[in-house]
Amino acid sequence: MTHSALPDQVAGDFYTNNFAKNAQEGSLILNLGPQHPSTHGVLRVVVEMDGEYILRAEPVLGYLHRMHEKMAEVKTAAQFIPNMGRVDYGHALGWNWAFVGAVEKLAGIEVPERAEYVRVITCELNRLASHLLWWGAYLLDLGAFTPIMYAFDDREKILDILQAPTGSRLTYSYFRIGGVAKDLNEDCLSRIRAFIPWMRERLPMYKDLVSDNIILRKRIEGIGVIEPEVCRRFGATGPVIRGSGIAYDVRRSDPYSVYPKLDFEIPTSDLMDARGRYDVRIAEFEQSLRIIEQCLDMMPEGDVLVKGAPKPSWKAPKGEAYFAVEGARGKIGVYLVSDGGKNLYRTKLRAPGFCNLSLFAEVSRGTILADAVAILGSLDLIIPEIDR
Amino acid sequence: MDALLKGLPLDYLAACDFQKTGKTWQAILPAASLVRAAERLLAADYFVEDISALDCVEGYVVTYHFAHFHKPGRVALRVIAPHDAPSVPSIAGIFQGAEWHERETRDFHGVVFQGNPNFIPLLIDPDMADCFPLRKDPKSRARMRDILEAGEVVHCGPGFGLMTPDAPAEAQASSQSEAAAGDKATA
Amino acid sequence: MPAEFIRILIGLVAVAISVGLIGLVMVWVERKVAGHIQRRPGPYEVGPSGLLQPLADALKLVGKQLFMPDKADPILFWLAPVLSFLPVLLLFLPLPLGDGLYALDVNLGLLLILAFSGLAVLSLLLGGWASNNKYGLLGAARAVAQSVAYEIPLLLSVLAVSFVAGSLNLAEVVKGQGTWPWNWNIMTQPLAFLIYMVSALGETNRAPFDLPEAESELTAGFHTEYSGMGFGLFFLAEYANMVVVCAVATALFLGGWNGPVLPGPVWFVLKVSLLMLLMVFFRWTYPRVRFDQLLNINWKWLMPLAVLNLLATSFFVKLAQFTEVRW
Numbered sequence: 076m077t078h079s080a081l082p083d084q085v086a087g088d089f090y091t092n093n094f095a096k097n098a099q100e101g102s103l104i105l106n107l108g109p110q111h112p113s114t115h116g117v118l119r120v121v122v123e124m125d126g127e128y129i130l131r132a133e134p135v136l137g138y139l140h141r142m143h144e145k146m147a148e149v150k151t152a153a154q155f156i157p158n159m160g161r162v163d164y165g166h167a168l169g170w171n172w173a174f175v176g177a178v179e180k181l182a183g184i185e186v187p188e189r190a191e192y193v194r195v196i197t198c199e200l201n202r203l204a205s206h207l208l209w210w211g212a213y214l215l216d217l218g219a220f221t222p223i224m225y226a227f228d229d230r231e232k233i234l235d236i237l238q239a240p241t242g243s244r245l246t247y248s249y250f251r252i253g254g255v256a257k258d259l260n261e262d263c264l265s266r267i268r269a270f271i272p273w274m275r276e277r278l279p280m281y282k283d284l285v286s287d288n289i290i291l292r293k294r295i296e297g298i299g300v301i302e303p304e305v306c307r308r309f310g311a312t313g314p315v316i317r318g319s320g321i322a323y324d325v326r327r328s329d330p331y332s333v334y335p336k337l338d339f340e341i342p343t344s345d346l347m348d349a350r351g352r353y354d355v356r357i358a359e360f361e362q363s364l365r366i367i368e369q370c371l372d373m374m375p376e377g378d379v380l381v382k383g384a385p386k387p388s389w390k391a392p393k394g395e396a397y398f399a400v401e402g403a404r405g406k407i408g409v410y411l412v413s414d415g416g417k418n419l420y421r422t423k424l425r426a427p428g429f430c431n432l433s434l435f436a437e438v439s440r441g442t443i444l445a446d447a448v449a450i451l452g453s454l455d456l457i458i459p460e461i462d463r
Numbered sequence: 464m465d466a467l468l469k470g471l472p473l474d475y476l477a478a479c480d481f482q483k484t485g486k487t488w489q490a491i492l493p494a495a496s497l498v499r500a501a502e503r504l505l506a507a508d509y510f511v512e513d514i515s516a517l518d519c520v521e522g523y524v525v526t527y528h529f530a531h532f533h534k535p536g537r538v539a540l541r542v543i544a545p546h547d548a549p550s551v552p553s554i555a556g557i558f559q560g561a562e563w564h565e566r567e568t569r570d571f572h573g574v575v576f577q578g579n580p581n582f583i584p585l586l587i588d589p590d591m592a593d594c595f596p597l598r599k600d601p602k603s604r605a606r607m608r609d610i611l612e613a614g615e616v617v618h619c620g621p622g623f624g625l626m627t628p629d630a631p632a633e634a635q636a637s638s639q640s641e642a643a644a645g646d647k648a649t650a
Numbered sequence: 651m652p653a654e655f656i657r658i659l660i661g662l663v664a665v666a667i668s669v670g671l672i673g674l675v676m677v678w679v680e681r682k683v684a685g686h687i688q689r690r691p692g693p694y695e696v697g698p699s700g701l702l703q704p705l706a707d708a709l710k711l712v713g714k715q716l717f718m719p720d721k722a723d724p725i726l727f728w729l730a731p732v733l734s735f736l737p738v739l740l741l742f743l744p745l746p747l748g749d750g751l752y753a754l755d756v757n758l759g760l761l762l763i764l765a766f767s768g769l770a771v772l773s774l775l776l777g778g779w780a781s782n783n784k785y786g787l788l789g790a791a792r793a794v795a796q797s798v799a800y801e802i803p804l805l806l807s808v809l810a811v812s813f814v815a816g817s818l819n820l821a822e823v824v825k826g827q828g829t830w831p832w833n834w835n836i837m838t839q840p841l842a843f844l845i846y847m848v849s850a851l852g853e854t855n856r857a858p859f860d861l862p863e864a865e866s867e868l869t870a871g872f873h874t875e876y877s878g879m880g881f882g883l884f885f886l887a888e889y890a891n892m893v894v895v896c897a898v899a900t901a902l903f904l905g906g907w908n909g910p911v912l913p914g915p916v917w918f919v920l921k922v923s924l925l926m927l928l929m930v931f932f933r934w935t936y937p938r939v940r941f942d943q944l945l946n947i948n949w950k951w952l953m954p955l956a957v958l959n960l961l962a963t964s965f966f967v968k969l970a971q972f973t974e975v976r977w
Contacts, residue, residue, distance in 0.1 A: 089589040105784050112869060127788070127941055137586040144571065145596045180485060218857060218938025224688035290858055290937045307510045307532065309560035316532075323532045395612055397485030397528065397537060399512075408512055410485075410528070414605040421597075423515040425528075433563045444788070445940045448867050462586060 090135045094121045102130055107447075109138045115212060116458035120435070120451070127443045132436050139462040147422035152178050152413075153252055153387045155422070160246035162424065163460035165205040168198045169402035170424075170460075171250040176331065177398035177409040178252045181391055187381055190254035191333045192374040196267065197237060197249065197259075198400075199363040199370075203274070204233040205403035206356050206363075209455045213353075214285065216452040217294050222285050229277060232270055239263045252389075254380030268371060271364050278360055286357060295349040299438050299450035302347065309437070310430040313405025314359070315454060318352030320345040325401035336373070339365050349453035356455070390417055404428050404455050428454070428461045467503055471496045474623040477614030479539075484612045486528070487536035491626070494542050494551050497527075501540075501554040504529050509538065511554075514564035516544075516572040518599040520606045521625055523549050523574050527561075543607075543625075544574050553578040571597040658743065658754055665742040669890045676889045677704035680930050687934045714878035719782050722875070726780035731876065731883035734773035737766040738890040745897045746821040748907045748914035760818040763898060764805060767853070770891060771797040774862060777884070778872035789871025792941060793855065793862035799948045800852035800859075806956035807842040807849065810963040811835055811902045820898070824906030834905040841959045843903045845952050847925075850895040852948065854888060857933035861941050896925035 087095065087104075095104050108119035117138035123131040143162060147155050159174045160167040172194060179186060186194075207230040211223030234244045240257045241249040249256050259267075285291060306316045316323050324341045326334040342358030344351035391413040399408040405427025412421040431454045439447045468476065468490060475491035492500055512528040527540040544551050553576040555562035565576040566585035573595040576582065584592035607625050619626075678693070678701060685692025693700030718727055744759030746752040756762060771794055778790020814835065815823040827834050836843045852859045863871035873884050900906055900921040907914030909921075939947070 090583075093583055103784060105788075126791075133581075137584075137588065140586045142596055148597070177485075180483070183483075214937060218860070219936060220684070221688050221934050224690065228689060288937065290939055293943055294937060294940060307508070308505075308558050310511045310513075310558065311560070321532050328532070329530075329535050329537075393610055395484055395610060397539075399485070399530075406512070406530075408528070410513070410515060410526075412517055412610050414610050420605060420610055421515075421517050423513060425513040429563065430560050433560050437559070443940070443942065445867050445938075 090119075090133070091121055094123070094131075094133055097131075098123050099125070099130060101125075108135075112215075115452075115456055118432075118451075118456060118458050118461070120447075122439075122444075122447070124444065127445075129439050129442055129444060129447050132439045132447065134432055134435055136432075136462050139459045141459075141463065143424060143463050144422050147419050149418060151387055151389065151417055152391050152419055153385050153389055155419070156250065156252075157246075157248040160243070160248045161459065162426070162463055163402070163404070163407075163428075163457050164245050165208055165457045165460075166201055166403040166407075167245065167247040168194075168201040168249060169400055169407050171247060172198055173398055173400045173402075173407040173409040175250045175252050176400060177396050177411045178385075178391060180398050181394055181396035181411055181413060182252075182385070184253045184381060184385075186254055186332075187378045188333070188375050189258070189377040190379040190381075192370045193240075193255050193259055193379055194250065195333055195337070196367050196370045196374075197240070197255070199366050200233050200237055200267070201247070202403045203360060203363050204230045204237075206360060207233075209356065209403075210281075213452040213455075214291070216448050217291065219285070219291070222281075225277075225281070229274060232273070236263060236266050236270060239266075251380055251384055253384035254378070256380075258379045264371065267367065271368055274360065274364055278357075281357070286353070292350070294445075294449055295353055295453065296346075298349045298442070298446050299453055300348045301434060301438055305434065305437060309434045311405070311434055312427050312430065313402065313455075314352050314355045315405065315431045315434070317341065317343045317355045318453075319347045320351075325399050325406050329399060331398075331400065333370070333373075337366050337369050339369075349449055352453045352455075388417075390415060391419060399425070402427055404457065404460070405431060424463055426460045426463060428456050428458075429463075432456055432461055467507055468500060471500055471503075472620075473618055474620040475616070475626055476618040477616045477626075479612055479614040481536055485537060486539050489539040489541065489612075489614060491541045491543065491623070494544070497540065497542050498552050498554060498557065501527075501557045504538070504540075505557050508532065511558045511561050511564065512537070514561060514568055516568050516574050516597070517610075518572060518597065518604060519610070520604045522546050523572050524607060524611075525551050525568065525574055527554070549574040551576055553580075553582075555579050571595065573598065661743055661752075661754060662739060665739050669739065669742070669886065669893075672893055673886045673889045674704040674708065676892070676926070677707065679927070680933075683927065683930045684934045687931070708882070711882040712879055716880055717875070717877045719875045722782040723780040726776050727875075728880070730773045730777035730780060731880045731887075733776065734770055734887040735883045735890075737769040738887050738894065740766050741890075741894045744820055745894070746824055746901060746906060747918050749821075749825075752821060755819075755821070757817065757819045757822075759820045760808060760812060760823075760898075763894065764801075764808070767891065767894065768797075768801065770887065773884075773887075774872045777876065778862075781872070781875040783875050785868045785870070785874045786872050789862045789868050789874070792868075793872055795941075796852055796855070796859070796861055796944060799945055800849045800952075803845050803948065803952035803956040804849035804853060806953075806960050807839075807846040808898075808902065810842045810956075810960045811839055813960070813963050813967050814838060820901045820906075824901050824908065827905040827908055829905075829908050829910055831905070833908070834903060836903040839903065839959075839963070841955060842963075843899070845956050845959070846899055846903070847928075848947070849952060850899065851929065851932065852944070854891045854895055854929075856888075856892065856929050858936040858939050859944055860933075860938060861944055892926060892929060893922065896922045896929070899925055 103124045105122050105124055109117040119135040121133050121135060122129050143158050146158055159170040162170045207226040211226030214222040238244050240259050240263055241247045301319050303319045303321050306319050320343055322341045322343045327341055339362045342355050344354045393413055393415040395412045397410045399406050408425030410423040411419055414420040438450055472493055473490055477489055479486050479489055481487050509529040509531050512530050514527050517524040521543055523544045525542045525544055529538040542551050551574060553565055562579060563585060565579050568574050570584055570587040613626050682692040693703035696702040696706050741763050743754035744756055744762055774793035775790045778786040812818050815826045817823060855862050873881055904921045907918045909917035
């Protein structure tokens with residue numbers, strides 16, 4: 076059966092047709108995605124092309140939209156924590172933290188100090204895993220097939236470590252309102268201690284094998300230049316804005332938990348291009364390792380969950396709270412409003428990838444297709460986070 | 464913040480406790496002064512964190528969170544859009560990143576942003592984009608003053624009592640019952 | 651004449667069989683090498699060390715349903731994979747495996763290979779164009795621009811060697827070289843060898859020059875819409891082309907079947923395998939270049955260098971003729 080036999084069939088869907096209305100004569104409308112090797116899941120970008128050059132691009136979202144904000148309205152606060160692990164599978168603990176942090180702020184719950192350190196350690200380990208995932212996948216986008224295997228080798232070690240206390244490998248729901256679910260035991264801590272020198276040894280190898288490669292450099296240098304002013308107008312955060320030279324990191328600008336006590340730097344790059352964002356993420360490996368190392372030394376003994384921590388039936392008090400943490404992709408924000416009822420009145424999730432991706436249309440204009448892929452990858456997109 | 468918004472017609476301006484609720488200032492504006500407020504925030508180097516709506520008895524409270532790259536704290540601008548014709552001017556011309564946030568708010572609450580350059584559904588399928596999942600039914604709506612932090616009031620416009628907990632009961636009650644009646648009529 | 655005919659017939663059959671075998675072996679080698687580069691074992695379940703894995707893959711490919719996209723041009727669509735594969739068989743005929751061990755003795759063997767390998771572009775263009783797929787179209791456009799561009803330095807570097815050897819017959823070129831590496835043409839023509847190998851990567855669409863199929867940009871480029879053996883033929887042709895360019899490189903630069911102790915054909919196969927391994931290594935270690943960079947490398951570097959090399963070579967060849975000094 077050929078589809079052309081159906082007379083009333085219109086080619087293209089709503090977004091393609093809407094996009095094509097403003098198309099130039101003789102240009103080619105191409106749908107990158109929702110199934111495409113370098114859109115990392117189910118992002119779709121409609122592009123108008125003149126040969127290999129992109130005249131216009133428009134990301135189309137929603138293929139992974141699960142309406143987490145509605146789910147928050149039918150679950151109690153404590154029941155909603157597992158959802159957070161599924162918002163961003165790359166850096167699930169960042170989202171865990173943003174949500175429980177907001178609830179703690181709303182209810183004025185104090186977290187035991189050991190729990191704060193456990194949170195920092197696990198969250199930074201998860202950040203490392205997320206950056207490794209990005210690194211491997213980005214190079215895959217650029218046509219290098221091998222680095223992802225090395226990255227996953229390291230990432231596997233992190234997942235093995237996190238598996239013990241959290242009970243899962245990807246979609247963690249480990250943090251609790253008032254602490255964390257389970258303490259890091261001696262075995263787990265010694266594995267983390269062993270991991271740090273291992274990872275430190277790997278980083279120079281990655282630099283020699285990959286980061287200094289001439290083809291890679293030619294592919295990402297000068298590509299996708301984002302001025303700091305553009306970053307600000309689009310609300311970009313995380314490595315995207317640090318790659319444009321602004322040292323904005325929630326861990327330092329709106330300090331939370333024990334981060335003020337820790338000694339670490341905010342890597343930035345003035346290159347403003349894909350190379351700058353690449354360098355920033357690579358430099359963050361070392362900073363995360365530093366943070367973990369210090370936490371292991373400074374961690375006090377004690378409980379990891381506050382006495383009388385909220386049960387699933389716990390009702391959040393009336394009021395509102397906004398809490399933001401620095402995720403692997405940027406500023407993760409959770410805005411809560413409670414009317415004192417069983418469920419939260421309103422939960423708003425601020426996804427960093429959402430703002431970072433909104434830049435893409437602006438930055439990709441006039442580039443060639445291969446560069447657009449390089450830019451898309453340099454924004455480090457996790458689609459479930461963007462679509463929520 | 465006080466100086467920043469000086470001269471704009473404001474309904475309400477209050478300093479808030481950052482440790483408690485995560486914001487330093489909040490302002491409730493009439494829709495007409497939103498764009499000018501956004502322009503001033505742009506000039507003062509703020510950026511849009513997110514835009515969301517909150518379905519209250521008084522209407523959809525569209526909340527704009529702004530933060531700054533070099534200063535801690537957060538500013539919340541709020542505009543109340545009535546339930547029967549929720550419409551707010553778009554600030555996508557000032558903060559380009561606001562375009563997607565506004566489209567998302569339209570998907571969830573049905574608030575129309577006048578002047579958004581590409582006002583089509585963003586997250587929800589275009590075929591079912593008119594379901595507005597986060598709208599509440601009139602019975603379960605809460606009042607703004609009950610759920611939002613009042614803060615330390617710096618300025619309160621004449622006749623604006625939506626955020627005042629201890630306002631004379633009759634005046635408030637009557638305005639709410641009107642609002643509620645309006646809802647039922649539109650529903 | 652009948653003897654010649656029988657020779658070609660036997661040659662063709664042998665080539666057809668060996669192309670199939672080479673394809674299977676190369677799939678295994680490629681996957682095994684890739685595996686070890688990526689710190690994993692590669693295929694190891696089917697047969698000893700996974701040796702039968704390519705066979706299983708081939709059976710799977712043969713068994714797959716052949717799809718054709720809506721509104722594709724059926725004749726051109728199915729012609730393309732056949733067209734990409736058939737000329738490859740001809741390319742093997744003049745290749746000298748050993749002294750006298752070739753199917754076709756033509757004194758223009760090199761020309762025959764260059765001429766018929768040019769047909770490969772046509773098949774990529776047809777495949778991409780007839781698919782009625784935008785990725786296919788973009789891939790086809792890239793394939794044509796790339797192949798046309800890289801054919802020129804390839805040709806020029808080959809010409810430089812044949813100037814020195816004074817023949818377009820591959821066997822003659824091989825005979826002009828000696829047993830030991832310092833007697834090979836690579837010593838007198840290192841630049842030509844370099845240009846040849848880079849252009850060969852471009853001609854065979856191998857990474858880092860695999861732009862026409864660039865997975866992360868064009869999903870699969872010109873063969874996006876091909877399933878089953880349609881894809882299989884493109885795949886086989888790619889490996890066969892690799893063998894041909896490596897074999898030509900061996901004959902021209904690496905002394906062909908010349909070598910100490912071992913019999914000639916063994917040396918030839920060894921040298922070809924080494925070059926093939928090199929190409930496989932490239933694929934699994936480097937990122938992909940961008941399309942404009944690819945063309946820049948060609949037009950701004952390879953072309954001028956190849957021309958200079960050719961001019962210098964012809965100058966010295968003439969000089970040698972005048973002075974009667976072998977150099």
